Amino acid sequence: MTGLRSAPEKVPARRRSGRAPTIHDVALAAGVSKSAVSLAIRNQRGVSEATREHILSVAQELGYRSNVWARSLVQGRTGLVGVLLQDLGNSYHRDLTFGVEDTAVENDLRLVIAHGRRDPHRMQAELDSLLALGVEGVVIVSSWVPPQSLERIGRRVPLVVVGRLPERVSGIDTVANHDELGAKLAVEHLVSLGHTRIAHLTGSSRPAAMHRRQAFSEIVRNLLPGIEPQIEGPEHLDAAIKYLIFQLQEEASAPTAVFTQNDRIAADLVGACLDAGLRIPEQLSVVGYDNSSVCRMLRPQLTSVDQPRTEMGRMALEMLLERIGGRIEDRHITIAPSLEVRASTAAPRNG
Amino acid sequence: MTGLRSAPEKVPARRRSGRAPTIHDVALAAGVSKSAVSLAIRNQRGVSEATREHILSVAQELGYRSNVWARSLVQGRTGLVGVLLQDLGNSYHRDLTFGVEDTAVENDLRLVIAHGRRDPHRMQAELDSLLALGVEGVVIVSSWVPPQSLERIGRRVPLVVVGRLPERVSGIDTVANHDELGAKLAVEHLVSLGHTRIAHLTGSSRPAAMHRRQAFSEIVRNLLPGIEPQIEGPEHLDAAIKYLIFQLQEEASAPTAVFTQNDRIAADLVGACLDAGLRIPEQLSVVGYDNSSVCRMLRPQLTSVDQPRTEMGRMALEMLLERIGGRIEDRHITIAPSLEVRASTAAPRNG
DNA sequence: GTGAAAGCGCTAACAA
DNA sequence: TTGTTAGCGCTTTCAC
Numbered sequence: 179m180t181g182l183r184s185a186p187e188k189v190p191a192r193r194r195s196g197r198a199p200t201i202h203d204v205a206l207a208a209g210v211s212k213s214a215v216s217l218a219i220r221n222q223r224g225v226s227e228a229t230r231e232h233i234l235s236v237a238q239e240l241g242y243r244s245n246v247w248a249r250s251l252v253q254g255r256t257g258l259v260g261v262l263l264q265d266l267g268n269s270y271h272r273d274l275t276f277g278v279e280d281t282a283v284e285n286d287l288r289l290v291i292a293h294g295r296r297d298p299h300r301m302q303a304e305l306d307s308l309l310a311l312g313v314e315g316v317v318i319v320s321s322w323v324p325p326q327s328l329e330r331i332g333r334r335v336p337l338v339v340v341g342r343l344p345e346r347v348s349g350i351d352t353v354a355n356h357d358e359l360g361a362k363l364a365v366e367h368l369v370s371l372g373h374t375r376i377a378h379l380t381g382s383s384r385p386a387a388m389h390r391r392q393a394f395s396e397i398v399r400n401l402l403p404g405i406e407p408q409i410e411g412p413e414h415l416d417a418a419i420k421y422l423i424f425q426l427q428e429e430a431s432a433p434t435a436v437f438t439q440n441d442r443i444a445a446d447l448v449g450a451c452l453d454a455g456l457r458i459p460e461q462l463s464v465v466g467y468d469n470s471s472v473c474r475m476l477r478p479q480l481t482s483v484d485q486p487r488t489e490m491g492r493m494a495l496e497m498l499l500e501r502i503g504g505r506i507e508d509r510h511i512t513i514a515p516s517l518e519v520r521a522s523t524a525a526p527r528n529g
Numbered sequence: 530m531t532g533l534r535s536a537p538e539k540v541p542a543r544r545r546s547g548r549a550p551t552i553h554d555v556a557l558a559a560g561v562s563k564s565a566v567s568l569a570i571r572n573q574r575g576v577s578e579a580t581r582e583h584i585l586s587v588a589q590e591l592g593y594r595s596n597v598w599a600r601s602l603v604q605g606r607t608g609l610v611g612v613l614l615q616d617l618g619n620s621y622h623r624d625l626t627f628g629v630e631d632t633a634v635e636n637d638l639r640l641v642i643a644h645g646r647r648d649p650h651r652m653q654a655e656l657d658s659l660l661a662l663g664v665e666g667v668v669i670v671s672s673w674v675p676p677q678s679l680e681r682i683g684r685r686v687p688l689v690v691v692g693r694l695p696e697r698v699s700g701i702d703t704v705a706n707h708d709e710l711g712a713k714l715a716v717e718h719l720v721s722l723g724h725t726r727i728a729h730l731t732g733s734s735r736p737a738a739m740h741r742r743q744a745f746s747e748i749v750r751n752l753l754p755g756i757e758p759q760i761e762g763p764e765h766l767d768a769a770i771k772y773l774i775f776q777l778q779e780e781a782s783a784p785t786a787v788f789t790q791n792d793r794i795a796a797d798l799v800g801a802c803l804d805a806g807l808r809i810p811e812q813l814s815v816v817g818y819d820n821s822s823v824c825r826m827l828r829p830q831l832t833s834v835d836q837p838r839t840e841m842g843r844m845a846l847e848m849l850l851e852r853i854g855g856r857i858e859d860r861h862i863t864i865a866p867s868l869e870v871r872a873s874t875a876a877p878r879n880g
Numbered sequence: 881g882t883g884a885a886a887g888c889g890c891t892a893a894c895a896a
Numbered sequence: 897t898t899g900t901t902a903g904c905g906c907t908t909t910c911a912c
Contacts, residue, residue, distance in 0.1 A: 197605070198685075200889055211899045216891060226897065241685075246661050247598040247607070248889035252904045254548070256598070263617075266626055266642075267822070272618025275644060288658055291617075291642035293626060307639055310597050334549075445826045452828040471618070475796045475823055477803040551905055562883045567907060577881060599905035603888045883912080888905105895900075 199240040208236040219244055250312065259498065260308035262292045262301065264320035269471045270487060274319055274340060277491025285499060287314075298322050305331060315498040317491075321384065336501035338494045342386040348508065351497045353490050356512045357386050360483040361393035363517040364437045364465040367481070369401050372525045373463060377408040377422065377433040379443055381415045387439050390467065394437060408433055419447055423454045426462060434526035435463035441470045444480055448522065459524035469518050478521035485515045550591040559587040570595060601663065610849065611659035613643045613652065615671035620822045621838060625670055625691060628842025636850060638665075649673050656682060666849040668842075672736065687852035689845045693737040699859065702848045704841050707863045708737050711834040712744035712788070714868040715816040718832070719786045720752050722876045724814060728759040728773065728784040730794055732766045738790050741818065745788060759784060770798050774805045777813060785877035786814035792821045792833055799827060799873065810875035820869050829872035836866045 201219075205212045210233060217224045218233040219242075225233070250256040261278050263271045275291070282289040292308055294301035301323055308316055313335065318328075321341035331337060332349040339347075342354045368376050378394045380387050391409060398407040410418035425432035438444040444466030451458055458464060458478055466473060469484035490513055497509055552570075556563045561584060568575045569584040570593075576584070601607040612629050614622045626642070633640040643659055645652035652674055659667055664686065669679075672692035682688060683700040690698075693705045719727050729745045731738050742760060749758040761769035776783035789795040795817030802809055809815060809829055817824060820835035841864055848860055 201891095202889075212889090213891080213900080214898065217898095220891090224897070229897085243661065245602070245663070245889050247602050247663055248904085249891070250904090251596075251598050251602060251889080251906090252891045254904075265623070266614075266617055267620040267623025269618040272616070275617055276646070279644065279646070288662075289644075290662075291644060293630065293642060295627070295630070310594065311639075311641075312596070312598055449826065449828055449830075472823060472826055475800060475827065477800055477828070479800075552907095553905075563905090564884085564907080565882065568882095571907090575881070580881080596905050599888090600907075601888095602890090602905080603907045605888075881912100884910090886907105886909085888907085890904085892903095893901085896898080 198245075199242045201242075201244070204233065204237045204240055204242050207240060208233045256312040256314060257286065257288055258290055258311060258313045259287045259495070260290045260292055260311070260313040260316040262294055262304055262308065262316055262318045262320065264294045264301065264322060265296050266293050270468055270485075271319055273487035274491040274494075277488040277493075278317055278495045279491075280488075281492045281495035281499075285495075294320060294322070296322075298324070302327060309335060315502050317494045317498055319491075319494075321386065336498055338498045338501070340490055340494050342384075342389065344385050346508075346510070351501065351509045351511075353494045353497065353511045353513065355386070355485045355490075356514050357389035358393035358396075360467060360485075360515040361390045361437065362397050363515065364467075364483055365394060365397045365401065367517055367519065367523065368435045368437065368463060368465065371435075371463065371523060373435040374402055374405060375408070375431065375433040376402075376435045376437060377410055378437050378439075379415075379418060379422070379447060380409065380411040380439040381443050382439060383412050387412065390439060411439075415443065415446075419450050422447070423450060423456065426451070426456055427454070433462070435465070435523070437465045437467075439467060441466035441468045441472055441480060441482055444482070444522075445472055445476060448476060448478075448480070459522050460527055463523040463526070465517075465523060473518070473520065476522075481520045481523040482518050483515050484518045486513060489513070549596075550593045552593075552595070555584065555588045555591055555593050558591060559584050607663040607665060608637065608639055609641055609662060609664045610638045610846070611641045611643055611662070611664040611667040613645055613655055613659065613667060613669045613671065615645045615652065615673060616647050617644050621819055621836075622670055624838035625842040625845075628839035628844075629668055629846045630842075631839075632843045632846035632850075636846075645671055645673070647673075649675070653678060660686060666853050668845045668849055670842075670845075687849055689849045689852070691841055691845050693735075693740060695736050697859075697861070702852065702860045702862075704845045704848065704862050704864065706737065706836045706841075707865050708740035709744035709747075711818060711836075711866040712741045713748045714866065715788045715818075715834055716745060716748045716752065718868055718870065718874065719788065719814060719816065722786075722814065722874060724786040724877050725753055725756060726759070726782065726784040727753075727786045727788060728761055729788050729790075730766075730769060730773070730798060731760065731762040731790040732794050733790060734763045738763065741790060762790075766794065766797075770801050773798070774801060774807065777802070777807055778805065784813070786816070786874070788816045788818075790818060792817035792819045792823055792831060795831055795833070795873075796823055796827060799829075799831070810873050811878055814874040814877070816868075816874060824869070824871060827873075832871045832874040833869050834866050835869045837864060840864070 201212050201215045205215045214225050215233050218230040279289055292304040294304055315336040317338050319340045321343050325345055325347045328347045328350055337350040340353045380391050395407040444464050448464055466480045466482035469482040473480040473482045552563050552566045556566045565576050566584050569581040630640055643655040666687040668689050670691045672694050676696055676698045679698045679701055688701040691704045731742050746758040795815050799815055817831045817833035820833040824831040824833045
């Protein structure tokens with residue numbers, strides 16, 4: 179305009195108004211070079227303290243924010259890690275995420291949460307989406323992603339699965355609950371109370387459920403020789419619950435305790451029992467799995483197997499970091515659960 | 530190596546092995562120019578059908594994935610929208626997110642979920658983090674972000690808050706539940722059953738809670754002239770519950786029904802009552818708020834005010850799109866809840 | 881219909 | 897200590 183600045187004005191006019199200020203704008207305003215600004219904002223040495231302060235104050239004034247995309251484009255890394263959750267509204271996933279988040283923050287990584295909505299297709303889509311975002315690794319809190327997908331994606335980016343996969347997948351790490359131990363804890367607790375007729379109620383034939391179920395059978399056979407373990411489900415869960423209630427009402431040989439695959443199923447069972455006029459734990463002891471927040475909301479409060487969720491999330495991200503750091507061999511960790519005893523279990527009436 | 534390709538080899542050697550294939554690699558392999566590849570993969574016209582197919586198959590073969598960062602760097606937009614959740618493990622947030630997700634997908638936007646962990650500081654940090662990622666807008670599912678932060682950030686990027694803010698903030702949109710109507714539905718239901726001594730149990734003095742509380746008082750005064758509305762809380766919630774139970778056990782003038790600020794508090798109350806040997810709904814009717822998943826797990830199942838959560842999420846993202854599309858004036862939407870009647874409410878014993 | 885060249889905002893290697 | 901230069905991978909004119 180004034181003609182005073184004779185140097186070719188390379189900055190398009192529109193930039194100064196509409197767009198966010200760039201490193202270039204800051205350099206111009208501060209009267210230094212782009213690289214000086216770059217060094218200053220990243221707190222790197224190479225600029226004098228005075229210059230840095232000046233640059234920073236100018237940047238502040240202009241409302242400058244560095245463009246992460248441009249930076250990661252040139253650096254070849256994004257500083258992003260993803261966590262793919264099977265289901266948002268659920269305290270198991272929440273607590274796990276806590277552990278992942280904490281560890282991510284401690285390691286200067288930004289966490290991007292994706293939501294699979296309990297839908298294998300969406301899960302796959304979200305996983306692709308995370309990759310497209312350029313995450314440097316993903317923690318998958320779900321065992322629903324098919325092994326071949328895991329293997330394929332695991333070749334591109336480090337992957338840690340929290341959960342029990344149907345099979346080992348080479349190239350990826352896993353953190354899993356020790357389902358066998360969980361079943362053992364539950365059954366031992368019930369046996370120690372004097373129960374002998376114990377049933378298992380399950381709603382799934384996925385690996386984790388199967389492990390609990392098999393461990394249940396085994397421990398029952400060990401601890402209660404001569405008694406055949408009773409299993410209900412996984413099909414027709416509603417019918418299974420109805421049948422259990424029928425047994426309790428009509429048959430002297432009905433189970434006196436039920437160990438369920440998870441808390442949700444336990445809650446359904448407890449609700450149905452109460453609706454049928456059965457008293458818990460007097461007429462039936464119930465043990466859940468997951469120690470979710472509903473355990474303390476129900477009456478009686480639910481005895482449940484507890485997984486150290488936050489700790490599992492933390493371990494998952496640590497394993498991911500190891501992978502990003504170059505570990506080659508696979509790691510598979512199994513975490514021991516514990517039993518949280520509450521009011522839904524007691525000695526059997528005629529024990 | 531062979532010296533046959535005499536043109537200066539500009540691609541560094543390391544790229545071809547370690548790094549992900551780029552548009553350049555695809556162009557080289559397909560024997561076309563970079564721009565041809567760019568057009569082909571974006572399905573733009575400008576390349577012949579044959580060329581496109583060829584390029585696509587080569588890209589597929591190489592396992593090419595376009596680099597979102599590079600693309601958005603040049604296009605000046607990221608196609609990202611953020612949703613900041615106050616709390617992950619919670620069906621209210623889950624269902625809201627469903628609505629947001631669906632609408633985002635329909636509009637070709639990628640959703641990035643951030644988690645505030647019920648901590649205002651983290652909430653603020655996550656919001657900054659989302660901005661740094663370059664989101665084009667954010668849906669904040671929380672009313673905990675301070676107005677001045679909202680205003681500041683709202684100047685950089687469109688913002689929609691789902692929840693009831695302590696004050697209007699210029700430049701941002703809101704989607705809120707019609708708390709007054711919710712309270713009205715609850716009280717009218719109880720009055721229609723014959724209740725006259727109705728208490729309100731609240732655990733917060735935040736705007737949404739206050740609106741419910743005030744609306745409660747008003748509707749009680751309208752419908753039951755001469756009766757002073759009884760309010761317990763928001764301080765010392767545990768003590769308030771104990772006091773209510775004391776009243777029920779000792780005083781003839783005890784309330785026969787309680788309307789609570791949310792389901793969690795209702796669950797606490799119901800649990801405490803059952804622990805004290807009180808029967809629900811015979812001795813006390815209880816109405817919750819949020820119609821969360823626990824309502825159907827409790828016994829008796831909980832009558833609760835239901836917010837159309839998925840719909841609210843959808844509206845929030847639609848409003849965000851309007852803003853991104855250029856709307857200037859603020860919009861504030863209030864959504865009508867409905868009442869889900871279940872077994873925790875009944876006519877009072879001596880009604 | 882296709883290719884060459886410029887440049888998005890930034891960093892990193894180098895030169896001054 | 898500072899400024900210059902050359903890209904990161906991609907899109908987008910603009911010639912051909």
